[in-house]
Amino acid sequence: MAIKRRIDEAEGRSALRQWANSVQTETKLSRPALAMAVRFSLEELASRAEGNSVEVRVPPFGVTQCIPGPRHTRGTPPNVVEMPAELWLSLATGKLNWAKALQSGQLHASGLRADLSAHLPLIEYP
Template sequence: MAGRRGVSAEEVRAAVVAVAPWLRGEADRPGRAEVAAAVRLSLRTLEQIAPGSSVEVRVPPFAAVQCVEGPRHTRGTPPNVVELDARTWLLLATGLLSWDAAMDGGAVSASGTRADVSAWLPLVRIDGS
C-alpha cells in the first residue's frame, strides 16, 4: 500500500517472538492485540519482500495484503488468493509449518496460478528464541 511505513526486521521479530510459545503449543492463545500485531507485521513484511499486486493474502479478521509481481488486480475477487487463519499464517511465516504440509492438511485455501507464496517463506525464524 502506498505511503505505508516499512517494517523493520526487529519489529516483526519482536511481534512474532511474543506469540512464539502459542505457536509451539507451549501456551494458550495470546491476546488479540498480540496476535494481530504479529499477523499484520509479518504480512507487511511479505508485502515488502514480494512487491506486486497479483496475489492477495488474507488472514481474517486481521489483515490482507497484495503482493507478488504480475498482472495487477483492481476490481472484484482477485484471481490469485491465499486465505488462512492467524495461527497457520504465523506457523508458515516462522517456518514451523511448511507450505506443502499446510496445503496437504487443508489449512490454506490457495486459488490461482500465482497463489503459492512459499518462495518467500519463512519470513522470520524463531528457533532458539
C-alpha cells in the same frame, strides 16, 4: 516502490517472538499481540515480494497484495491465498512448510500465482 509500514518493525518482531514463545509454551497470546504479529508479517511479505498479483488474506486481522505480475483492481482477484492466523504465523516463522499447510485443509490458494512457498519463511524462530 517500498510499501509504507504501519507497524514499527521492533514492535512487530516482538509480537512475532511472543507468538512463537506462546506456541512453544502452549500459552494463549492476547488478541492484540496476535493481530500485530499477523499484520507485521503481512507487511514483511509485501515488502519482500512487492507486487499486486496475489491477495493474501488472514481474517479477521489483515490482507495484503504481493508478488509481481498483472495488477488486479476490481472484484475478487484471480490469485487469492486465505488461511487462519495461527497457520499464517506458522508459515511466516518456518514452523510449517507450504506443502504441509496445504495438506491441513485450512490453507486455500487459488490462481496460477498463489504459491507463496518461494517467499516463506519470513523470519525463523526455533
